[in-house]
Amino acid sequence: MIETKGYAALAAKKPLEPFTFSRREPGDEDVLIDIRYCGICHSDIHQARDEWGGSAFPMVPGHEILGTVLKVGANVSRFKEGDTVGVGCFVDSCRSCAACAEGLEQYCENGMVLTYNGLEKDQETATQGGYSTRIVVDHNFLLRVPDSIKPEEAAPLMCAGITLYSPLKHWGAGPGKKVGIVGMGGLGHMGVKIAAAMGAEVTVFSHSEKKKDDALAFGARAFVAGMDEATAASLAGSFDLIVDTVSAEHDMNLLLSLLKREASLVLVGVPEQPHKIAPFPLIGGRRNLSGSLIGGIAETQEMLDFCGKHSLGSQVEIVSPERINEAYERVVRSDVRYRFVVDLAPLK
Numbered sequence: 556m557i558e559t560k561g562y563a564a565l566a567a568k569k570p571l572e573p574f575t576f577s578r579r580e581p582g583d584e585d586v587l588i589d590i591r592y593c594g595i596c597h598s599d600i601h602q603a604r605d606e607w608g609g610s611a612f613p614m615v616p617g618h619e620i621l622g623t624v625l626k627v628g629a630n631v632s633r634f635k636e637g638d639t640v641g642v643g644c645f646v647d648s649c650r651s652c653a654a655c656a657e658g659l660e661q662y663c664e665n666g667m668v669l670t671y672n673g674l675e676k677d678q679e680t681a682t683q684g685g686y687s688t689r690i691v692v693d694h695n696f697l698l699r700v701p702d703s704i705k706p707e708e709a710a711p712l713m714c715a716g717i718t719l720y721s722p723l724k725h726w727g728a729g730p731g732k733k734v735g736i737v738g739m740g741g742l743g744h745m746g747v748k749i750a751a752a753m754g755a756e757v758t759v760f761s762h763s764e765k766k767k768d769d770a771l772a773f774g775a776r777a778f779v780a781g782m783d784e785a786t787a788a789s790l791a792g793s794f795d796l797i798v799d800t801v802s803a804e805h806d807m808n809l810l811l812s813l814l815k816r817e818a819s820l821v822l823v824g825v826p827e828q829p830h831k832i833a834p835f836p837l838i839g840g841r842r843n844l845s846g847s848l849i850g851g852i853a854e855t856q857e858m859l860d861f862c863g864k865h866s867l868g869s870q871v872e873i874v875s876p877e878r879i880n881e882a883y884e885r886v887v888r889s890d891v892r893y894r895f896v897v898d899l900a901p902l903k
Contacts, residue, residue, distance in 0.1 A: 556580065557587070560902045561615040561687030562876050567605035570880045573902075574613060576683060578691050586634055586694050587626040588642070593685035594619030594711035594869070595895040597741065597802060598825070600883050602672050606827065610672055617685030617897070618644040618670040621700065621710035631694045639706060641698040641859065642690060643713035644849050646670050646682065650695075658851040660696075686879065688902050698856055701863025708868025711741065711894040712859060714849065715869060719746035719798065720858040721850035722821045723753060726796045730754035735797035736775075737810065739766045741886075741894040742800040742823060745869060747773040749858075750798075752865040758794070760810075769870075769892070787812050792840070798847075800824045811836035811844065819843040871896045 556577035563574035581587045599616035601607050620642035624634050634640060647668035648660040655663055668675060671684030684690075700709050719742060728734050734755040736746040743759070750757045751774025758777040759770040767778040779786060787809040794813045802824040808831075810820055820842070822830075837844060850858065862868065870893040874882050882895040 557689060557691070559683075559687050559689050561683065562879055563613045563615045563683075563686070564603040565613045567603075567610060567612070571603065571616075571686070571883075573876075574615060576613075576615070578689060579680075581626055581628050581691050583628040583630040584693050584695070585628045585691050586624055586631060586640070586697055588620070588622040588640060588690050588692060589625050590620055590622040590685055590688055590690055590899050592621040592707045592710040593617040593897045593899065594714065594871075595879070595882055595886060595897060596711075596714050597886055598714075600886060601825075603883075611681060614672055615683035615686050616671055617687070618642070619710045619713045619715070619896075620670070620685035620690065621706050621713070622690070625689070627694070634694055634697060634699070639700045639702070641700050641709065641713045642670060642685065642692050642696070643698065643717065643855055644670055646692050646696050647676060658853045660851045661849045686876065686897060686899075688899055696852055698852070698859055700859060703863045703866055704859075704868045707871055707873060707896050707898070709859070709862075710896050711869035711871065712745070712862055713855070715742050715745045715894060716749070716862060717850040717855045717858045718742055718823050718847070719800070720749050720861065721854055722798050722823065722847035723750050723755075723796075724854075725847065726819050726821060728753045728755040728796055732756070732795040733758070733793060735760055735794050735810075735813065737797060737799040737805075738801040738824065739770055739893075740800065740889065741869070741891070744769070744773060744893040745867075746798055746800060747775050748867045749861070751775065752861070752867060766892075782806065782809050784809070792816070794818060796821065798823060802826050804828060804830075807831070807844075808833045808836050811842055814840060814842045816840045817842065819845050822846045869894045873898050875901050877901070
């Protein structure tokens with residue numbers, strides 16, 4: 556077994572603290588990775604505080620992992636020692652269901668193996684995440700990171716990047732399409748960058764003017780601060796696609812009214828309380844309310860290659876492990892532009 560240092564939540568709502576645990580020795584299909592950076596996703600906070608239910612402790616969060624290959628198994632030919640690689644939200648799946656066969660492992664019908672707060676396929680060993688010094692991953696669930704993206708800026712792409720890339724691609728963002736991004740936090744700012752790079756005309760919807768200059772610098776054409784009925788009426792029926800990244804309560808019906816006929820509002824944010832949806836904004840324009848969950852391994856690699864081609868990385872603030880709890884509180888207050896990334900070097 557490989558002794559590994561990390562930061563863990565030992566119980567719900569308790570501050571994270573130093574934690575030592577064991578990783579398995581790499582097998583023939585595995586890769587041993589030295590973790591350099593790990594992004595802090597808001598879902599880490601939800602799970603470490605058991606706000607969604609189902610959390611298991613002790614828990615080492617982190618699924619936006621960037622590292623360097625230390626060792627590869629006998630059957631691994633795609634990666635070699637020294638490669639820069641990424642690990643995202645899951646590290647295995649059943650590989651036999653219809654979703655897995657289509658490269659949609661995130662929708663695995665038998666349950667994907669989460670990078671943390673999950674169980675390995677043996678249904679006994681708890682998975683632990685990227686707030687740690689090392690991780691062992693099956694090479695089929697490992698991602699190659701382009702050299703054109705700074706490592707610390709690439710880490711959040713493993714979740715924030717693919718969470719936005721997948722719906723933007725699936726619903727056809729591109730030249731001639733008007734795309735709205737609701738919320739410009741860790742997820743939303745990557746949506747702006749990616750949609751603009753795809754050639755779409757991007758409008759950002761935010762609760763204040765604070766991020767307007769950033770939105771325009773990231774490629775947005777327009778910025779809407781606050782949303783009331785008058786603003787909605789002026790923009791009614793004008794959007795081909797809106798991707799909603801907000802994880803707090805807000806008026807979905809106003810957003811639906813902004814869509815063209817048969818256009819889609821896609822949810823990627825996860826609020827604690829259910830949204831209240833009126834039927835008429837949907838019925839009146841044969842509009843679609845949809846959802847999207849990260850992406851499969853092939854699509855995540857496609858996203859990384861796209862971001863590498865366009866030199867798109869996340870805007871990050873680097874923190875040391877002992878500042879994770881401070882970073883959590885700041886994320887809850889929306890006091891970060893735009894993603895905290897933990898530098899794991901101090902743990903080594």
